Amino acid sequence: MDTGKQRASSSTDDSEKRFNVILAGSGLLIVLLLLAIFATLLVTALPAIRQFGVFFFIGRVWDATTETFGALPFLAGTLLTSFLALLISIPFSIAISIFLGEYFRTGAVSTFLRSAVEVLAGIPSVIYGLWGLFFLMPAVRFIEMKLGVAPHGVGILTSSLILAIMIIPFSASIGREVITLVPGDLKEAAYSLGATRFEVIRNIVIPYARSGIIAGILLALGRAIGETMAVTMLIGNSNFLPTSIFSPANTMASVIANEFAEATGVTAASLIYVALVLFLVTMVVNVIGTYVIQRISIEASREAS
Amino acid sequence: MTGNHIGRRLAKDALFKGVVCLLAFLSLLPLFLILYYITMKGISVINWDFLFSLPRPIGESGGGVVNAIVGTLMLIVLSSVISVPCGIAAGIYLSENKAGKLSNTIRLCVIVLQGTPSIVIGIIAYLWIVAPLRTFSALSGGVALSIMMLPVIIKTTEETLKLIPYHLKEASLALGVPYYRTILKVILPSGISGILTGILLSVARITGETAPLLFTAFGNQFMNVNIFKPIDSLPYRIFYYAMSPYPEWHSFAWGASFILVVLALALNLIARGISVKWKIQF
Amino acid sequence: MSGIFPRALSLMVAFFALVCAAAEAPALDMELLGAGATFPQPLYSKMFDAYNQQYKVKINYQGIGSGGGINQLVKKTVDFGGTDAFMTAKELQAAGAPVLHIPTCLGAVVVTYNLPGNPKLNFTPDAVAGIFLGKITKWNDPKIASANPGVKLPDLPVSAVHRADGSGTTYIFSEYLTKVSREWKEKIGTGKSLNWPASQIGQKGNPGVAGYVKQTPGAVGYVELLYAIQNRMPYGSIKNRAGKFIEPTLKSVSAAANVRIPDDTNVSLTDTEAAAGYPISGFTWLIFYKEQNYGGKAKDRAEALAKLLLWMVGDGQRYVEPLEYAPLSKEAAAKANRLVRSITYNGTPLVK
Numbered sequence: 001m002d003t004g005k006q007r008a009s010s011s012t013d014d015s016e017k018r019f020n021v022i023l024a025g026s027g028l029l030i031v032l033l034l035l036a037i038f039a040t041l042l043v044t045a046l047p048a049i050r051q052f053g054v055f056f057f058i059g060r061v062w063d064a065t066t067e068t069f070g071a072l073p074f075l076a077g078t079l080l081t082s083f084l085a086l087l088i089s090i091p092f093s094i095a096i097s098i099f100l101g102e103y104f105r106t107g108a109v110s111t112f113l114r115s116a117v118e119v120l121a122g123i124p125s126v127i128y129g130l131w132g133l134f135f136l137m138p139a140v141r142f143i144e145m146k147l148g149v150a151p152h153g154v155g156i157l158t159s160s161l162i163l164a165i166m167i168i169p170f171s172a173s174i175g176r177e178v179i180t181l182v183p184g185d186l187k188e189a190a191y192s193l194g195a196t197r198f199e200v201i202r203n204i205v206i207p208y209a210r211s212g213i214i215a216g217i218l219l220a221l222g223r224a225i226g227e228t229m230a231v232t233m234l235i236g237n238s239n240f241l242p243t244s245i246f247s248p249a250n251t252m253a254s255v256i257a258n259e260f261a262e263a264t265g266v267t268a269a270s271l272i273y274v275a276l277v278l279f280l281v282t283m284v285v286n287v288i289g290t291y292v293i294q295r296i297s298i299e300a301s302r303e304a305s
Numbered sequence: 306m307t308g309n310h311i312g313r314r315l316a317k318d319a320l321f322k323g324v325v326c327l328l329a330f331l332s333l334l335p336l337f338l339i340l341y342y343i344t345m346k347g348i349s350v351i352n353w354d355f356l357f358s359l360p361r362p363i364g365e366s367g368g369g370v371v372n373a374i375v376g377t378l379m380l381i382v383l384s385s386v387i388s389v390p391c392g393i394a395a396g397i398y399l400s401e402n403k404a405g406k407l408s409n410t411i412r413l414c415v416i417v418l419q420g421t422p423s424i425v426i427g428i429i430a431y432l433w434i435v436a437p438l439r440t441f442s443a444l445s446g447g448v449a450l451s452i453m454m455l456p457v458i459i460k461t462t463e464e465t466l467k468l469i470p471y472h473l474k475e476a477s478l479a480l481g482v483p484y485y486r487t488i489l490k491v492i493l494p495s496g497i498s499g500i501l502t503g504i505l506l507s508v509a510r511i512t513g514e515t516a517p518l519l520f521t522a523f524g525n526q527f528m529n530v531n532i533f534k535p536i537d538s539l540p541y542r543i544f545y546y547a548m549s550p551y552p553e554w555h556s557f558a559w560g561a562s563f564i565l566v567v568l569a570l571a572l573n574l575i576a577r578g579i580s581v582k583w584k585i586q587f
Numbered sequence: 588m589s590g591i592f593p594r595a596l597s598l599m600v601a602f603f604a605l606v607c608a609a610a611e612a613p614a615l616d617m618e619l620l621g622a623g624a625t626f627p628q629p630l631y632s633k634m635f636d637a638y639n640q641q642y643k644v645k646i647n648y649q650g651i652g653s654g655g656g657i658n659q660l661v662k663k664t665v666d667f668g669g670t671d672a673f674m675t676a677k678e679l680q681a682a683g684a685p686v687l688h689i690p691t692c693l694g695a696v697v698v699t700y701n702l703p704g705n706p707k708l709n710f711t712p713d714a715v716a717g718i719f720l721g722k723i724t725k726w727n728d729p730k731i732a733s734a735n736p737g738v739k740l741p742d743l744p745v746s747a748v749h750r751a752d753g754s755g756t757t758y759i760f761s762e763y764l765t766k767v768s769r770e771w772k773e774k775i776g777t778g779k780s781l782n783w784p785a786s787q788i789g790q791k792g793n794p795g796v797a798g799y800v801k802q803t804p805g806a807v808g809y810v811e812l813l814y815a816i817q818n819r820m821p822y823g824s825i826k827n828r829a830g831k832f833i834e835p836t837l838k839s840v841s842a843a844a845n846v847r848i849p850d851d852t853n854v855s856l857t858d859t860e861a862a863a864g865y866p867i868s869g870f871t872w873l874i875f876y877k878e879q880n881y882g883g884k885a886k887d888r889a890e891a892l893a894k895l896l897l898w899m900v901g902d903g904q905r906y907v908e909p910l911e912y913a914p915l916s917k918e919a920a921a922k923a924n925r926l927v928r929s930i931t932y933n934g935t936p937l938v939k
Binding site for chain 1: 651652654655656657658659661681744745746751752753776778779780781782783785786787788789790791799802803804805
């Protein structure tokens with residue numbers, strides 16, 4: 001269908017063209033921006049890529065004095081904290097999704113919980129870190145002392161806990177949306193066969209919404225992987241492979257935050273290499289998650305019509 | 306037999322509901338704890354001095370965070386000026402060109418940009434602006450934040466404009482209004498509430514960002530309104546004070562957090578209010 | 588075209604023009620930018636505050652660690668850097684142009700800890716090395732207890748914390764340990780960023796280390812003396828080369844500084860021979876380029892820097908002692924003064 005870009009008189013024609021060029025240009029700018037980001041990271045990381053190659057990811061030693069850099073400790077730190085955070089947060093976010101999507105779709109309670117979750121999502125990362133310093137750290141320290149482990153208070157566990165709290169809203173809101181998209185007649189059919197609420201949720205709703213819930217979890221994972229401030233404040237800043245859940249560690253994001261200001265030469269290139277990897281990993285996770293959700297919404301609107 | 310069976314199923318049903326409700330409200334526990342801490346410890350610190358004076362030297366008591374407050378406001382203005390025009394224009398383009406290679410590429414790029422970690426954007430801003438200009442500056446911080454604002458603005462603009470019925474544009478074009486005028490004077494104003502909401506939401510998002518500012522805005526104990534010089538900001542102050550050993554600075558961190566949370570909440574509320582009150586119904 | 592678009596555009600242009608005008612307007616207050624060591628930062632923040640009140644020049648100094656200070660000076664993003672570690676040959680080469688160091692004061696790196704009752708402890712060099720090598724894991728270890736008869740040491744695990752960022756404080760501390768412990772010399776060595784033993788916590792800046800130790804029972808870290816004093820944290824007396832346990836004070840640090848100072852002021856004070864000297868003392872320097880015309884720097888800015896530096900080794904020294912740092916000796920101040928007078932702009936000395 002013609003969007004209205006018709007041939008008009010020549011004077012407005014030029015301003016038309018100019019306008020369209022501006023619009024398309026702004027759009028193109030976004031693409032160029034992203035390409036420029038990727039190119040910059042790649043080019044500045046090149047010295048490190050050339051020196052370490054793919055072995056960067058299995059190298060365990062990150063030593064500025066001997067200039068040997070291996071990113072395995074940070075990969076491990078990122079993966080451990082993110083997946084642990086996911087594990088801790090999944091029961092809660094699914095509970096919220098079911099609560100808001102099934103039991104309390106409307107009403108005061110629903111609005112209250114929904115707003116509360118939104119507020120949770122809006123709290124800046126550094127404030128989570130601040131709270132974690134004065135609340136989580138003593139709590140974890142108490143647990144560590146009871147267990148006889150070194151009472152650092154910081155480390156993988158503490159940062160996973162704060163990450164879990166931070167990512168609950170993301171998977172919760174997406175989960176809620178896909179649960180509301182479950183067609184009513186499917187549920188009606190089950191109810192008419194005598195199923196209880198629980199059985200409907202378990203056997204109809206969740207399987208139907210499964211891919212959406214997983215996509216929501218993926219997006220939450222993407223957020224957890226890239227999270228910097230709260231993690232930097234609570235992870236203990238150790239450039240070694242973590243040996244236990246109580247070990248201090250570093251994630252890809254936190255090592256960059258710690259060491260970039262003073263990094264030169266190969267050190268800087270290695271840090272940017274880490275940033276490049278971080279960029280690519282979050283990109284893949286986010287794109288997959290978003291596309292799954294988009295496909296689900298398209299399917300749902302197709303079914304509804 | 307059947308009685309028992311149904312009883313068990315009903316029990317499971319009730320148990321499940323109980324567990325779901327419990328977990329849902331339990332997940333709010335950290336939120337309440339955080340808000341409680343911020344309010345209790347933050348409010349007691351807020352006074353005229355805190356809001357309007359500069360920080361004192363290390364170890365001396367007293368002082369405030371006025372430079373951080375002004376810095377945050379400046380960064381918000383700076384990044385909005387950079388990102389809003391570009392974001393709205395790109396959003397218009399996407400809503401007008403639903404299909405097409407460029408549109409789909411742009412949409413993909415928006416998704417990737419939105420998910421890019423803030424620390425990576427901070428590095429980019431350092432490499433693009435701080436290094437060539439040979440100085441840390443508010444400008445570099447503003448650029449980093451504007452990159453983070455773009456995806457939200459583009460998406461909300463596109464979504465808002467897509468909702469506007471086609472007959473509005475049709476009528477305007479039928480009256481002979483040129484295309485660009487139709488967009489600027491008919492379509493955009495109709496969607497202004499949604500667009501403004503998107504801008505406010507993206508501002509609320511970047512107000513609390515610290516990572517992009519670590520190597521760009523750099524921090525400044527003095528007041529600064531010059532965009533080519535380093536500038537302080539509330540999140541940076543919170544980070545700096547939180548990691549210090551001084552108890553007074555810890556309370557300052559809570560006070561600054563209080564200001565930040567109030568600011569972010571206010572932005573969200575205003576955004577919500579705008580989307581309700583100014584919404585043009587079709 | 589009329590409408591929102593051009594109106595918004597002209598508003599934006601006007602705004603930018605205003606902002607640029609504000610940028611170009613002759614700064615009522617000259618602003619200098621510095622970055623680096625957190626070791627002297629409490630002193631600098633006091634000195635810069637006093638300088639600002641007296642001369643209306645703003646000095647924005649951010650404590651990002653000595654490594655950060657050196658790096659940003661080399662990248663020319665700051666006017667001067669602060670470091671407790673003299674630049675290495677490699678760093679000086681990377682700078683491209685000659686860089687001058689002037690000492691501003693002396694400080695002590697103390698071993699601070701968090702134990703119930705805040706006992707005053709003595710540490711032998713072996714004990715310090717053992718703690719930070721990760722070999723001493725409990726506070727009631729004989730290596731610590733033997734130097735502290737009469738102190739009941741708890742059965743707490745030792746939680747050692749080091750600097751996560753490139754730190755001059757680390758440099759001074761590790762230089763000392765390299766001199767007194769062969770195992771340290773072999774395993775870790777001297778430097779601003781070290782390959783610390785695994786499972787140790789890292790924190791950013793002197794404040795970060797102090798903050799962590801203050802909160803964690805059984806923690807031990809190394810910080811500049813003032814941080815421990817300001818936070819009422821206990822710190823240990825260290826056995827020096829003469830065999831006495833020396834408490835870090837202004838006097839014992841000054842005693843350690845009684846050495847010949849070369850013209851470029853590159854001197855190490857650790858493991859001092861002085862009988863009453865504290866063995867982990869060090870200078871801290873401000874670094875800047877000798878030739879100030881680079882990157883389009885204006886002459887008045889370079890002059891402001893030179894004036895500041897002269898003041899810091901001259902009048903400004905009166906702020907040093909109240910904050911428990913040791914002031915420069917006459918000889919050190921004279922050498923620093925001479926170095927500042929050799930700063931040039933386009934080849935001609937800035938300060939007459």
